[in-house]
Amino acid sequence: MTPVTHPDGRLSQYPPAELWDDWVEYDGKQWPKKVARNYMLVPTVCFNCESACGLLAYVDKETLEVRKFEGNPAHPGSRGRNCAKGPATHNQVYDPDRILYPLKRVGARGEGQWERISWEQALEEIGAKMRASREKRRDGIMYHVGRPGEDGFTNRCISAWGVDGHNSHTNICSAGARAGYAFWGGFDRPSPDHANARLILLLSSHLETGHYFNPHAQRIIEAKTAGAKIVTFDPRLSNTASMSDVWLPSWPGSETSILLSIANHLIQNDRYDRKYVEDWVNWRETLQAVRDGKLDPGPGFDRGLLAGDAARDDFSTFDALLKSLYAEYTFERAAEESEVPVERIEETAELVANCDGRLATHVWRAASIGNLGGWQVARALFFLNVLTGSIGTKGGTSANSWNKFVPKPFVSPAAFEAWNDLQLPDEWPLAHYEMSFLLPHFLKENRGEIDVYFTRVYNPVWINPNGFTWMDALRDESKVKCHVALTPTWNETAFYADYILPMGLASERHDLMSQETHDGQWIAFRQPVRRVAMEKMGHPVQFTYEANPGEVWEENEWWIELSMRMDPDGSLGVKQWFESPYRKGETINVEEYYRWIFENSVPGLPEAAAKEDLTPLAYMRKYGAFEISHSNLAPYAKELAPESGDEVGPDRTVRRNGQAVGVAVDGTARVGFGTPSRKLEFFSETLHMWGWPERDYTIPWSLESH
Numbered sequence: 001m002t003p004v005t006h007p008d009g010r011l012s013q014y015p016p017a018e019l020w021d022d023w024v025e026y027d028g029k030q031w032p033k034k035v036a037r038n039y040m041l042v043p044t045v046c047f048n049c050e051s052a053c054g055l056l057a058y059v060d061k062e063t064l065e066v067r068k069f070e071g072n073p074a075h076p077g078s079r080g081r082n083c084a085k086g087p088a089t090h091n092q093v094y095d096p097d098r099i100l101y102p103l104k105r106v107g108a109r110g111e112g113q114w115e116r117i118s119w120e121q122a123l124e125e126i127g128a129k130m131r132a133s134r135e136k137r138r139d140g141i142m143y144h145v146g147r148p149g150e151d152g153f154t155n156r157c158i159s160a161w162g163v164d165g166h167n168s169h170t171n172i173c174s175a176g177a178r179a180g181y182a183f184w185g186g187f188d189r190p191s192p193d194h195a196n197a198r199l200i201l202l203l204s205s206h207l208e209t210g211h212y213f214n215p216h217a218q219r220i221i222e223a224k225t226a227g228a229k230i231v232t233f234d235p236r237l238s239n240t241a242s243m244s245d246v247w248l249p250s251w252p253g254s255e256t257s258i259l260l261s262i263a264n265h266l267i268q269n270d271r272y273d274r275k276y277v278e279d280w281v282n283w284r285e286t287l288q289a290v291r292d293g294k295l296d297p298g299p300g301f302d303r304g305l306l307a308g309d310a311a312r313d314d315f316s317t318f319d320a321l322l323k324s325l326y327a328e329y330t331f332e333r334a335a336e337e338s339e340v341p342v343e344r345i346e347e348t349a350e351l352v353a354n355c356d357g358r359l360a361t362h363v364w365r366a367a368s369i370g371n372l373g374g375w376q377v378a379r380a381l382f383f384l385n386v387l388t389g390s391i392g393t394k395g396g397t398s399a400n401s402w403n404k405f406v407p408k409p410f411v412s413p414a415a416f417e418a419w420n421d422l423q424l425p426d427e428w429p430l431a432h433y434e435m436s437f438l439l440p441h442f443l444k445e446n447r448g449e450i451d452v453y454f455t456r457v458y459n460p461v462w463i464n465p466n467g468f469t470w471m472d473a474l475r476d477e478s479k480v481k482c483h484v485a486l487t488p489t490w491n492e493t494a495f496y497a498d499y500i501l502p503m504g505l506a507s508e509r510h511d512l513m514s515q516e517t518h519d520g521q522w523i524a525f526r527q528p529v530r531r532v533a534m535e536k537m538g539h540p541v542q543f544t545y546e547a548n549p550g551e552v553w554e555e556n557e558w559w560i561e562l563s564m565r566m567d568p569d570g571s572l573g574v575k576q577w578f579e580s581p582y583r584k585g586e587t588i589n590v591e592e593y594y595r596w597i598f599e600n601s602v603p604g605l606p607e608a609a610a611k612e613d614l615t616p617l618a619y620m621r622k623y624g625a626f627e628i629s630h631s632n633l634a635p636y637a638k639e640l641a642p643e644s645g646d647e648v649g650p651d652r653t654v655r656r657n658g659q660a661v662g663v664a665v666d667g668t669a670r671v672g673f674g675t676p677s678r679k680l681e682f683f684s685e686t687l688h689m690w691g692w693p694e695r696d697y698t699i700p701w702s703l704e705s706h
């Protein structure tokens with residue numbers, strides 16, 4: 001047995017990887033008889049949330065049945081551990097009510113009558129509809145995804161079809177939080193280094209319902225064991241709240257006021273990281289915004305401080321501005337709005353003030369999406385990271401893109417001119433992700449219709465607001481002309497489909513995933529475990545449905561074959577993107593797709609594989625995961641490689657051919673952030689320009705919630 005050492009010195013045991021192909025253990029159900037079972041242990045990736053934890057499937061070599069799932073110790077994110085939903089994949093695989101064959105509607109839509117069809121029939125019929133749509137327009141095919149569970153394969157297909165067709169569930173989920181982070185730093189979401197934090201500040205109950213549930217939870221508890229404090233904002237006494245040092249049961253919608261009262265405490269008492277803010281925040285642009293009348297500085301600000309030349313603006317003027325702006329955010333006001341005892345808010349503020357640059361924060365759904373103006377919750381929360389200089393530090397909070405690694409495929413279609421108004425209508429120019437929850441309303445208003453509508457692991461009839469409107473829209477065959485539900489299970493939305501296509505679970509499909517679970521970068525490979533076992537035992541498989549239960553397929557192979565049916569002669573320009581990089585003129589297969597990525601796009605993987613005398617693909621098939629870097633802190637502070645013609649303006653932004661490419665800090669050009677100014681944007685010129693000029697929007701501020 002392989003010992004795995006936890007940080008606290010405990011040992012746990014996993015079968016050693018070199019024995020995974022031939023592992024024997026006693027069958028627990030046969031106790032007290034000693035009946036040996038001979039397994040092949042095949043790594044895969046859980047599909048029951050976005051954490052992408054590693055699983056080890058125990059495939060019985062005699063029957064090829066998966067007898068159980070355990071954790072994969074080779075996975076850097078989950079480190080051999082899972083929540084209950086991981087091993088419960090077994091229940092899903094053997095669910096007696098699961099859909100095992102492609103189904104086509106008979107009778108009227110929504111009548112619940114189905115006939116079994118072949119994959120060939122589904123490919124031919126749906127491919128023909130897609131071709132007919134694409135010949136007419138670029139906005140007739142829509143892929144509406146609930147849980148992606150993969151990084152880029154399907155998006156690449158949609159681009160290859162030449163349509164603006166991606167729709168997501170995000171607008172009823174994390175869009176608010178993402179917007180707050182995007183306006184600050186040009187990134188999508190936070191990646192807290194929980195394990196090394198001094199203070200973990202969570203909005204909503206992350207140990208059990210956060211985005212990266214198991215990988216985060218295990219690191220939060222490690223930090224707590226090492227002495228970190230946990231503060232949780234949650235109206236409910238959740239499991240996380242019960243494990244916290246301070247629980248703030250804030251009235252929903254009041255979170256921003258509490259966060260800004262903490263910010264105010266740091267600002268008024270000069271307990272913020274002045275040097276960090278001076279180096280990385282767009283304070284000069286903010287002062288200019290006051291000078292230009294774009295930002296009301298508040299009654300306490302002496303405008304005479306801005307009388308001189310902008311080039312001579314001093315950081316102390318910005319400090320005075322902060323003190324004026326946030327003076328109204330007192331602890332007493334926060335306590336009154338939130339109905340949280342003022343002492344708990346004060347205690348939290350002291351913990352933040354003493355975090356020593358090791359403040360791990362996270363907000364995802366709940367407060368940021370459940371209330372009007374929730375996006376400002378993320379803005380206000382990250383303000384505390386800015387003020388404490390805990391961005392990209394050990395124990396601080398990074399951007400997701402610094403820890404999530406998405407390798408490039410062999411070739412990608414270029415961007416094209418198309419816009420689907422059913423997804424991003426003009427009325428919401430700063431909509432962060434598609435306005436998907438309004439789709440049935442747009443259809444009812446006759447704003448358009450959809451030729452081929454794919455719902456994928458998505459059940460809007462049940463989970464979106466106003467399910468009855470969804471039912472009306474899906475029943476209307478003039479608006480949704482063909483509805484294809486890709487789903488491993490029955491659901492209320494599939495009931496209104498024309499085709500129900502059974503797609504694989506965690507152990508029945510190929511996907512590549514990475515997530516920002518901690519300070520580090522990794523990829524993990526989801527595999528159809530029976531197929532892998534069969535092939536290792538010498539039984540070749542062409543398509544994954546040959547190895548899965550019934551005729552359950554995997555989406556990647558389905559998309560490849562469907563794209564070829566859509567454009568058999570290549571005249572639409574689709575076919576070219578599905579040509580094998582290894583066999584000229586022939587259709588790529590799923591193994592080749594990932595083989596190319598592993599050989600060419602993952603730093604360090606070919607070398608690690610060569611050390612074990614394996615190909616990169618064989619390495620990933622064996623371990624199911626690869627760690628690309630053990631740590632990737634503060635990449636924004638990396639030096640910018642200079643080029644002739646680079647110019648540094650008085651605002652310290654480094655420009656190349658007129659484009660902002662970096663920021664000068666102490667005379668050295670640094671990469672900076674993904675914002676228009678390359679700095680952390682306290683004042684958002686973007687919001688001002690796009691029609692939200694009020695202070696409530698342009699800087700971290702509390703918006704009155706409904």
Ligand code: SF4
Nearest residue numbers: 046049053083086214
């Ligand atoms: S936390 Fe991990 S084991 Fe649990 S559902 Fe998510 S991916 Fe699966």
